[in-house]
Amino acid sequence: DAKTTQPPSMDCAEGRAANLPCNHSTISGNEYVYWYRQIHSQGPQYIIHGLKNNETNEMASLIITEDRKSSTLILPHATLRDTAVYYCIVRVATYSGGSNYKLTFGKGTLLTVNP
Amino acid sequence: EAQVTQNPRYLITVTGKKLTVTCSQNMNHEYMSWYRQDPGLGLRQIYYSMNVEVTDKGDVPEGYKVSRKEKRNFPLILESPSPNQTSLYFCASNVPGSLEQYFGPGTRLTVT
Numbered sequence: 049d050a051k052t053t054q055p056p057s058m059d060c061a062e063g064r065a066a067n068l069p070c071n072h073s074t075i076s077g078n079e080y081v082y083w084y085r086q087i088h089s090q091g092p093q094y095i096i097h098g099l100k101n102n103e104t105n106e107m108a109s110l111i112i113t114e115d116r117k118s119s120t121l122i123l124p125h126a127t128l129r130d131t132a133v134y135y136c137i138v139r140v141a142t143y144s145g146g147s148n149y150k151l152t153f154g155k156g157t158l159l160t161v162n163p
Numbered sequence: 164e165a166q167v168t169q170n171p172r173y174l175i176t177v178t179g180k181k182l183t184v185t186c187s188q189n190m191n192h193e194y195m196s197w198y199r200q201d202p203g204l205g206l207r208q209i210y211y212s213m214n215v216e217v218t219d220k221g222d223v224p225e226g227y228k229v230s231r232k233e234k235r236n237f238p239l240i241l242e243s244p245s246p247n248q249t250s251l252y253f254c255a256s257n258v259p260g261s262l263e264q265y266f267g268p269g270t271r272l273t274v275t
Contacts, residue, residue, distance in 0.1 A: 082262050091167075091253050091266030092206070139262050149194055149257050150208045150221065151264055 049152075050075040050138040057158045060130075066123040068157050070136030073117040078140050081112060083121045084153070085132040092135075092151070095121065126161045133158050165190045169254050169267035176244055177275055184239045184270050186254030192265075194257035195237040196221065197229065199250040206253075212237055244274040 053071040060066040072081065082097040096103055096110045098119075103110045109122040123130055135156040167188045176182055188195065196211035198221075208221030212231040226248055228240040237256075241248060254267040 080262070089251060089269065089271075091255075091269050092264075094263050094265065097261070097263065137262065149196065149211065149262065149264070151198075151206060151255070151262065153206055 049140075050079055052136045052138055052154060054134070054136055054154070054157045056155065057160070060123075060126045060159060060161050062128060062161050062163050063125055066126040066130065066159055066161070068121040068123075068134050068136075068159060069118065070121070071118045072136070072138045075116050075138050076140075079138045080140075081110065081116075081119045082137040082139060083108070083110065084135045084137065084151075085130075085159075086135070086153075086156075087129075087132040092153070093132075095134075126159075128161050128163065131159060131161045165265065167254055167256055167265050167267040169252075169270050171270060172268060173271050175273045175275065178245055179243050182241050182244060182272075184241075184252060184254075184272070186237045186239065186267060187235050188237075188254075188256040188265070189235065190256060190258075190265065191234065192256035193234065193259060195231070196255050196257070196264075197227070197237070197239050198253045198255065199223065200253065201250050209239070209252075241272075244272075246274050248272065249274050 050072045083095040084092045086092045098110045112119045133156040135153045170185045193214045197209040207223045210229040212218040252270045255264045257264045
């Protein structure tokens, strides 16, 4: 898996957009970018993933730079419930064996949404 | 609603008393797994299952057993729990061909 770098912490005002960056300069052509989050002691939650095009779902938007060396997760209107640790993961798209589905997190970014 | 459920959510037990943590998913996923999460050690995979009757060890399988008799259920069994198995446990199921995993709410286990 390509190495990812995220800031350890960020703050955001409630109602504003939260933009969480992730650097993955060694990403290869067949690797996807995934984002998860974990609210304290709750189960990790899948947010979004993408390969090279920007993606949007009901939770967030994912912007991947053209060279794919970095990406930004955007929560358009952050709420207090979005306070969590956010993890960026880069992983190949094919899953030939069970261990390939194993999820491992780095340190992530602690996003604190303030009232 | 698509979900993964775990029971119990909290459990305090004593060393050596067998216990089972249940896990069920309603998304018809073939792949399921168990993780434990400990402070400073992150998420570690215990066991996984590619399909019914197909299970394999993850990174930290010692002291645990699993079974997969039906696609929706994947129980975690601790035959003789020890204090070092005190942890937060998560069950997860996976969308095929993707790293899109859905986690249960967690089971906080304390072994005294």
